[in-house]
Amino acid sequence: MTIQSKFSGLGTDAAPGQEVRQLAGGIEPLLRGDAIPGRPVDFSHGDVDAFTPTPGSFEVFSAGVEAGGKQAYTEYRGDFGIREQLAGRLAGFTGAPVDASDGLIITPGTQGALFLAVAATVSRGDKVAIVQPDYFANRKLVEFCEGEMLPVRMDYATTEGRSGLDLGQLEGAFRSGAKVFLFSNPNNPAGVVYSREEIEAIVALASRYDVTVIVDQLYARLLYSGVDYTHLRAQKLDAEKIVTIMGPSKTESLSGYRLGVAFGSREIIARMEKLQAIVSLRAGGYSQAVLRTWFDEPAGWMDQRIRQHQAIRDDLLKVFRAISGLQVRTTEAGSYIFPALPRLSVRGGDFVRILRLQAGVIVTPGTEFSPFAENSVRLNFSQDHAAAVAACERLVALVDRYRA
Amino acid sequence: MTIQSKFSGLGTDAAPGQEVRQLAGGIEPLLRGDAIPGRPVDFSHGDVDAFTPTPGSFEVFSAGVEAGGKQAYTEYRGDFGIREQLAGRLAGFTGAPVDASDGLIITPGTQGALFLAVAATVSRGDKVAIVQPDYFANRKLVEFCEGEMLPVRMDYATTEGRSGLDLGQLEGAFRSGAKVFLFSNPNNPAGVVYSREEIEAIVALASRYDVTVIVDQLYARLLYSGVDYTHLRAQKLDAEKIVTIMGPSKTESLSGYRLGVAFGSREIIARMEKLQAIVSLRAGGYSQAVLRTWFDEPAGWMDQRIRQHQAIRDDLLKVFRAISGLQVRTTEAGSYIFPALPRLSVRGGDFVRILRLQAGVIVTPGTEFSPFAENSVRLNFSQDHAAAVAACERLVALVDRYRA
Known part of the structure; x- marks a missing residue:
């Protein structure tokens, strides 16, 4: 090629x-x-x-600059003190433990987390199940890694109370050898949330066919009234087979700082850090400090x-x-x-x-x-x-x- | 694999x-x-x-946050106003024109620029000439892209007034089909600068064998007395075959903002932006503002x-x-x-x-x-x-x- x-x-x-x-x-x-x-x-x-942006975010950034070298240079996966804070908050939010030392990485934006997660799980020829419609970069990430995309339709328009993912097609993709399933929940662009039954079905299928699941939960905090959200990582699936991606972005209006996190599988996150070392080294040193405000907004x-x-x-x-x-x-x-x-x-x-x-x-x-x-x-x-x-x-x- | x-x-x-x-x-x-x-x-x-850090850098960053949306969200290749400022300064510094619109991209750190430049020029099986010793990520970038590394020795220890690059080995690598030559000047780790004669020889060989050259000039501003520096991009080589990488980093102590730039070949930079779209979207929106201080330090x-x-x-x-x-x-x-x-x-x-x-x-x-x-x-x-x-x-x- x-x-x-x-x-x-x-x-x-x-x-x-x-x-x-x-x-x-x-x-x-x-x-x-x-x-x-x-x-x-x-x-x-x-x-x-x-x-x-979140009140106090600029002040926390300024304190990071003031802190100097120890905030400018962090581990490639991010400052440990910040990872510790986040691990507790993300565990509380998602309902499953997060390992601050080995199970979490801070990246340049959630886009950075998505790239690293896909590139750390998909090599040439690997099959990847991708929802249609879904975030525009998902397909391109698979293409860049020279994987093979197996599309799975989502009939969001005519369903109620669920995303409308075609679970039959998903099982077909898994049966055809998909190694990875990558999807966003809430779905970008459709703005729909997967029902508990859908998430449980995904978990059961991923478990049966030994598929790694990368779930982009960027908008999981901005839930409208009456909507129930099910965190995939809190379900019965081997924790080493799941990577969850979030970030303080649109919801918190912190996108100008370019911050994302991925958490879950230690093995995959170790590979993501190796790759981050050559892709961007680390998320912005001073910007990382802004994560201290995340999940800690004023009442x-x-x-x-x-x-x-x-x-x-x-x-x-x-x-x-x-x-x-x-x-x-x-x-x-x-x-x-x-x-x-x-x-x-x-x-x-x-x-x-x-x-x-x-x-x-x-x-x-x-x-x-x-x-x-x-x-x-x-x-x-x-x-x-x-x-x-x-x-x-x-x-x-x-x-x-x-x-x- | x-x-x-x-x-x-x-x-x-x-x-x-x-x-x-x-x-x-x-x-x-x-x-x-x-x-x-x-x-x-x-x-x-x-x-x-x-x-x-450069005096005024934090104030410029703060003004970026104050500017809000238009600084938070820029083109993937970076804010045009900042690119325009930089293009003039980088043209002056390197002695050859820089196209602000199509010939320059702002990245998360120079590491980001290096990754994008290599991934936008090297595909599976492509041969890449790499200096030994050179920046530790160069080899890994080639490996990640599944390219083939052709090593070229540099005898920096026993030479004077030149880097000691083995030009015979370089020609050998080019003759063996190297498509890309990636090197740092000044050399990281050896701290040596390529002589004018060496740069001219590289240019002549790259031209003869149609090799694309990626030159990492991260430390080109921190030159000690009596040292002469030759910018490769100002030599007689097709401008579309060169990408130069720099950034405000160690020299300016701005590494905590994670900023880099790549400039030169429009075609390669267009591919780099496509890739940046899925790797990290863009360099930190607010951080980009700090580039306004670059090459504009107090007298x-x-x-x-x-x-x-x-x-x-x-x-x-x-x-x-x-x-x-x-x-x-x-x-x-x-x-x-x-x-x-x-x-x-x-x-x-x-x-x-x-x-x-x-x-x-x-x-x-x-x-x-x-x-x-x-x-x-x-x-x-x-x-x-x-x-x-x-x-x-x-x-x-x-x-x-x-x-x-």
Whole structure:
């Protein structure tokens, strides 16, 4: 394989956050009508100006700089004192023990944790079960490691109270020799949470077929009312076969510090650290200090953040459900919403570019998450409430304008 | 290849900074005499408490946090405004143009830049020329990418005014099909600078054999008096075949922010960004702001930093040259010194552990850098001056104690 062919599948042309590198050329002949004025909203990621970082996070960072060398240079897997603090909190949150010494690694962002976890478990030719739709990098990580992706469909749109993962397909993938199952819960982009029954079924299948499970729980703290969350690592599965990934990111608006953690299997985390040594050495030395605020927010702060997001979610659902032919499932956790648009006269990717041009609205095309989601778009609604609602009103106005 | 065998070559058991994970077990029977008291010195990396970060760096970081979303979320390759500033400064420093838009990427540390550059140029089976000795991760990066390493010896010990790279071996490696040549200049660990003639010879050979060159110039700013530095990228070689790596790190004591840059070939940097998207997404958003201080230090600040390091170097050389049988070349740039110890009664790796135990001195074993450097140790002398000298006196005392 040439390096060119290896990278041809790793396109970032439609990746969230890269819109500035995406040219609008050739779209003019498709345009109908004028632009709709309004405050631009970039739904490709959360707005840390609308939802500000955890109180005290900057002060803790400053104390890290003040501490100097011992905070700048840590073990590759992160400062031990911080790992000790986190281990206790993460054990409490997930309901299963975390080994601070050997069972946890701090990484540059949760993206760093995902990369290391996949690259430490998947080698050339290994089969990996991947959900469709799921986080856009999952597929690319498998491709980069030259693994073979076994897709598993999730019918999130028409189910209630569960994710809609096709457990038959999952067993098929495991029976075909999948060595690793990688998935996000809550699901990114669909915003749905796996039911207890689904998690138990995954655990039973992984156990039966000896599959390693990497679960990305980045948004597991931002749960809306009435939603029950089941931590996979607290179920009956060999702890050495599970890696859980989290990080203080969108929920806490700490993404500017680029921090993630992976915890679980000691053997896999040992390999992840070996790889981190040559990939990035360690997470930012001073930034690591910010983790001291994580799971230690002021009383009521997280509850309020959840309430505010739930209120935005509810208003966006009203906007989306007011027009015909648009399908959208209620987000159960996290700040993503993934409406399926009605049939349009332009291709999905073109509509995304038109939205940017005529409505000042940036969304991520569904095809980043699944080949079957061409008519869906992902929005991160961790935004200024009023601006987000107005932007979605422009979005549905353009949907109407471009209907097939 | 199983994942276990793939990772078996990526050991960090003797890697700098990981000493806390290295057990001292089994060494007691080898010990002679008592410990030598003294302030412990960790020569595995520079001491940012002894040499503090660039003035104003924390203020610039704070302004980045204050700026909020637009600093937290940047293009994966980094904020464009910062890239523009850097492009001008790096062009001035290296003597060849830098394309801010397409020819530069900001990474998590220079380690991140190295990983991306190698993974964006080396695929399975590709041959890569690697210098011995050179930065310990270079070999591991090639192994991770499943490339084939073609070693090229550098006889730094017995040469003057040049690195001592074996140009015959380099041509041999190129003739054998090396696709990439990866090296550090100044050399880490030997602290030597490639002469103009050597750089010109490398350029001529790379051009003749169509080899891509990745040059790690991390320490190129910390040049001691009388040393001439030749930037490879300013020579007559297709600019698309060169990637240069630098970063504000030890020299500026900014390593706690984890920042690196790679610049040069647009095609390779485009691939590096695609890979960064799945490896770590981007360098720390707020940390990127610190780059605004880079190459813009207060007048005289860098000169003073160089003088201070040169003074430490000179004193360490006196300590090392006072004992018989120890060979050491004068460091020309950077803050590494790489003495070859006389024949000892214990193995090199054991002596490193003895040093830690009996002298409170942490050094990195030479075998991390070359299989032929078992009797060498690397020290980063960016330390408190008096403490560094005293620690080296303890080191030579133990050399005498353990002579064969």
